[in-house]
Amino acid sequence: MNTPANRQIILAERPRYIVPTASIFKLGSAPMPQIEEGQVLLRTLWLAMESTLYARVQRVTAIQRDPIKLKDAMVGSAVGRVVESKHPRFKVGDLASGLWNWADFAAVKGERLRNLDFGPQKPSYALGPYGLPGFAAYIALDTLAPPQAGETVVVGTALGSLGHLAGQIAKLKGCRVVGIAGSAERCQLAVEKAGFDVCVNREAEDFEAQLKAACGKGVDVYVETLGGRALDAVVPLMNTGARIAAVGQMATPHFGEALARGRTQNTMNFMSEIIARRLSVRGLVASDHVQGRVKVFHQQMKAWLDEGRIKPMEDVVAGLENAPDAFQGVFEGRNRGTRLVKVAD
Incomplete structure (x- = not known):
């Protein structure tokens, strides 16, 4: 029996130019992830195209995160739906956000994920106004x-x-x-x-x-x-x-x-x-400010959004295969608000 392939975006080379171009990535595939105890299997729904990923692509040692290695899958902020869980905090069907591969599916430690249990008006808002x-x-x-x-x-x-x-x-x-x-x-x-x-x-x-x-x-x-x-x-x-x-x-x-x-x-x-x-x-x-602040921030942001006092702007690109061009577009000023890639419904 063949295991379904899992599409993913690979970092094929370091940027040759000032702006990271779509050509540094390639669309590849890997076997479907198998989860271990304490992990969650997620179907990726949304990816955030964040300028902060520049340092990781350029092999610059960032303050918090290591550079992406060549031939590895690109990693970034994402929202997904739980399709299998071996972590007590998540059940099948739950929505979660965190950092994982630019891929159709990802196996992630439950302790590194955030439940979307704070009532976001849209799941994608976890990467913008709530993110x-x-x-x-x-x-x-x-x-x-x-x-x-x-x-x-x-x-x-x-x-x-x-x-x-x-x-x-x-x-x-x-x-x-x-x-x-x-x-x-x-x-x-x-x-x-x-x-x-x-x-x-x-x-x-x-x-x-x-x-x-x-x-x-x-x-x-x-x-x-x-x-x-x-x-x-x-x-x-x-x-x-x-x-x-x-x-x-x-x-x-x-x-x-x-x-x-x-x-x-x-x-x-x-x-x-x-x-x-x-x-x-x-x-x-x-x-530096996460400890003790996120819950209060979520409450305040939810109130602003519910009251229509904050109006998020989302710039959506459809398809995992289009993530490289969407990422390049951030550095070329093509985004209008938070640039997102919609991977699945």
């Missing part, structure tokens, strides 16, 4: 750089998986929210769909002047997800005692900002600005 993007946005604006009502908050990637949620959370706190995006069309969507007060196109020739005009009273909080030209433009606008939540650097040269610009943040100038403006800069590693 790492939502939690990171929440911590950035609740703990690292909490704004006060009436202050100006700038968000670096207004249509990113984290950015579109951070902008909405800042609005709930009574702030004026200014977004930064990579095109006029994306800026329009940020205002119309995500509720930003204004959004500035960082590719515009007069980007710096537009940003200054949008932040007429200066900047009090910056959710930093870009680096590069955006950081250069925001820092001189920051008010005394302003706060920066450093979350990512999607527009720095290694993520594709045009090298020809000749714009790199001068370390000495940046430090001088921190001192002169009495800035607070705090970096975000989400796992």
Whole structure:
């Protein structure tokens, strides 16, 4: 009797270019996983295309996770349905989220999975508003750089998986929210769909002047997800005692900002600005804040979603085989909100 094959996405080579391209992956297959005591067999339903996976693909040693080995299956955040269980916390038919292979089926230790028992409105929301993007946005604006009502908050990637949620959370706190995006069309969507007060196109020739005009009273909080030209433009606008939540650097040269610009943040100038403006800069590693915070976060996010005060944006690509191109698209700015791959119903 033949065992059914399990499709999976393999990391075939390291990126040759600044942006990880779909060509570094290949669609392969492996035998159907067999679970051991304490494990759960999951049918993958959703995969999250996360920019944080860049370091693991590039063989950069990350703070929390080891690089993906060549010829191994790609790994990322996922939602799946339990089809077999040898763990007391899960039964057949349950939904769970966690980190596992980009594959049709995965065998995962039950202790590494999260039950979706907190009442998410959609299973895919476990990878967006209830997942790492939502939690990171929440911590950035609740703990690292909490704004006060009436202050100006700038968000670096207004249509990113984290950015579109951070902008909405800042609005709930009574702030004026200014977004930064990579095109006029994306800026329009940020205002119309995500509720930003204004959004500035960082590719515009007069980007710096537009940003200054949008932040007429200066900047009090910056959710930093870009680096590069955006950081250069925001820092001189920051008010005394302003706060920066450093979350990512999607527009720095290694993520594709045009090298020809000749714009790199001068370390000495940046430090001088921190001192002169009495800035607070705090970096975000989400796992530092998980203990004791996730349940409260889920309750708050559920209330916002139930009340329609947070409106998640999902950018869905169908088919496991299309995951490599969907992943590349995140680094090319093709996503509109949280980019997901729908693997199965």
